[in-house]
Amino acid sequence: MNIQNIWTEYQSSLKSFLHSKVGNPDDVDDLLQDILIKTHKSLHSIKDNEKIKSWIFQIANNTIIDFYRQNNKRQALTAEDLWYQQEEPQIIKELSLCVLPFIKGLPKEDADLLMAIEIEGLSQKDYAARNNINYSTLKSRVKKSRNKLYSLFSNCCDFSIDSKGNLSQFKQRSTSCSRC
Template sequence: MNLEVIWNEYRASLKAFLHSNVSNPDDVDDLLQEILIKTYHNLSEVKETKKVKSWLFQVANNSIIDFYRKRAKGKDLTQDELWYTEGGMTVHQQLSTCILPFIQALPDDEADMLTSIDIHGQSQKEYAEKNGMKYSTLKSRVQKSRDKMTMLFKECCELSIDSRGNIMDFQAKSKRCKQC
């Protein structure tokens, strides 16, 4: 098992897991580095490659527990440090407020198509039949429209995407995005 390959595959997922449990981004980076060091020293203990992911997340979970235990010693925790009391929104929930304005920024026909398919849940086949077009043509148009919308997101935010294309984190490029 190669540490570099494993780390490249799971780093983004581990960081997202840490973000969901630790409120301070600097602490997340410190914990991620600590997990890397623990992985370097103890990866040989994992006998089956199928168990690497669960082992990594167990190391991450234990690191989070240790982090809060250290913090609790000698001082009282503040409300901001108690991650489990925060009603924080996920990355997808935070970005969801931008979807409708970005769709509306597209040309009318593309906005109508994405609204029907992605917002209202109409199947692509139904939409193609209803609008008298070939299904393969519609699939291509949907993909191009989604790509345009992705570009609008990228103009507004710096997206961190994992190896499977899932958004793990984002950072606004400016204080006020013109779209959302």
């Protein structure tokens, strides 16, 4: 097999593979070019045509690893880059003070469920096991309880959600809502 036949056959699947591993399309194109060059340089070493696909994807995998290693050396992460070390936005802190009264405003079964899972941090699987409930049934109950909680919130407050699904601001609808 020659390089043109190999490239015609595998280029699109290689590009899909790269897109699944690398987020930036420009980087994908650069990596694809690197793989082509490496394939061309080493094609003479492949003896069995049956192994070309696995061989070329191994080159692609190694190229991705090299890419991330090089990027890691160039750019050291700082605390600001790590999402889990950033402080919660003030709006989340303000609204979190209101959560407990709203949860307590739910029916007892829903309130107990959300208190254990959302406030106390108990996993859904553990809650299901402790309460002898089928896990898939519990997931449905959690979703319904969350929807009820959201309804209570939305009756009292207007929410603005950003493009990423994060709460950007909220405003109390009326002073008649006494939960907050």
